[in-house]
Amino acid sequence: MSKPIIPIVPEQLVNDPSKGDGLGCHAGEKQMMDAAKSSGKGEVLQRYAQDYPKGPHDQPQSMCPAFGSLRVGLRMRRTATILSGSACCVYGLTFTSHFYGARRSVGYVPFNSETLVTGKLFEDIRDSVHEQADPNKYDAIVIINLCVPTASGVPLQLLPKEINGVRIIGIDVPGFGVPTHAEAKDVLAGAMLQYARHEIMAGPVQAPRTGVQTKPTITLLGEMFPADPAVIGAMLEPMDLAVGATVPTREWRELYQALDCKAVAAIHPFYTASIREFEAAGRPIVGSAPVGYEGTAAWLEAIGKATNTPQDRINAAKHKILPAIKAVLG
Ligand code: SF4
Structure with missing residues (x-):
């Protein structure tokens, strides 16, 4: 008698990431990639493919790549970090960050299939960013799109660049587009450097806490x-x-x-x-x-x-x- 095959990932979910919150790293890279490209994330994924070539051994098995970006955000003073992704991913990422001594809250905007497909998730993210943007507490707020919101095209690029003087940095860090957490650190560091570079070009900026170095x-x-x-x-x-x-x-x-x-x-x-x-x-x-x-x-x-x-x-x-x-x- 042949044994039944357990449907670990229902085909419907694999083909359409908007169908629910139950997708994970096992959901099929190609389908997620195709969904993301057709949802307007083609350009950012193309850039990641050029910036972070996978090499002959493809993507190594490792912890969720987004941990790299999360860790960079959590280690910065006066910076809030908010995740947008499936609950299971967020659980794993917050667990790992606290295991590594984050001593900081990780923000989370939950979603379901309805808020994902209707665009309400983006509105929820925008509301949460507005709520958090207190210049007395923060210099910057980082929002990280995990796999499902990236595949569904949640447009973090449409968030305001700044609210009450608090900088807003939205990045896509999907496991199907960023090979490991090492490259994910660069995704956030690069986004912050770009923002800071434009600030420098626009006018005077704050000196380092310890003062300006006298030597080059x-x-x-x-x-x-x-x-x-x-x-x-x-x-x-x-x-x-x-x-x-x-x-x-x-x-x-x-x-x-x-x-x-x-x-x-x-x-x-x-x-x-x-x-x-x-x-x-x-x-x-x-x-x-x-x-x-x-x-x-x-x-x-x-x-x-x-x-x-x-x-x-x-x-x-x-x-x-x-x-x-x-x-x-x-
Ligand atoms: S966000 Fe991370 S944990 Fe979640 S599915 Fe993507 S790679 Fe896996």
């Missing part, structure tokens, strides 16, 4: 261990350079500091959208990180060249750190 700075791109900026700062010192902001930043005003640099050290390789913003601001990008003997030598040379540092200072920076690395590596 190198912005570090990618999450760092706490000691990394100090160590890298010591390496840069002979070149008369200082470490500036680290992106993703911990506060909105640090975005201005990040853009106000002499060059950007792209320590992590995933930050394509952020790099695009730095390049638009005319900042040179130096890839890779100071790792190992040859790697550190090449990195210091590249930073020196990108910042027009005289060769004797570049050599001084190398002589300061390379013998110590050699001694450790043997």
Whole structure:
């Protein structure tokens, strides 16, 4: 006797994401992608495909990619983060964020098939953003469309760009368009840098909390261990350079500091959208990180060249750190 096949995902739901709140990562990437494209999200998905190529092994099995964006938002001061997605996804994402010590509420705008197809979900999101936009509490509110709202074309781009002085950042971070949480961090960091860059072009902006650096700075791109900026700062010192902001930043005003640099050290390789913003601001990008003997030598040379540092200072920076690395590596 043949065994019945359990219908884990009803076909109707697979073919039409608007049919309910029960879809998950298993719902069929192609169908979700097709639905999103026909709902007006084709351009953003095309950009993600170009920015974050999957490579020969396709998408790795990992936690929900949107966690990357959520984490970036939750780690910033005076920033509210709101999710728009299926309840099961939101449960998983909030659980993971609190497991990682978020100590911050995660906003959620629930939906059902009716609010999704009638456009009421978008109105609910807009209402919640208006309700939250208190300039005494927040510099920015981040709204993240998860898989189903993205596939259904919920138009976060139509939200006001600013309410009562609070910046509104709406991003689509679907698991079928952003490979892993690493790239999702860039989606939010890039969107924030773009917003901050336009603010800078429009007029004066806030200085960093610790004041403006007197030396030219190198912005570090990618999450760092706490000691990394100090160590890298010591390496840069002979070149008369200082470490500036680290992106993703911990506060909105640090975005201005990040853009106000002499060059950007792209320590992590995933930050394509952020790099695009730095390049638009005319900042040179130096890839890779100071790792190992040859790697550190090449990195210091590249930073020196990108910042027009005289060769004797570049050599001084190398002589300061390379013998110590050699001694450790043997
Ligand atoms: S939002 Fe994340 S958890 Fe939800 S279906 Fe998409 S990839 Fe899966």
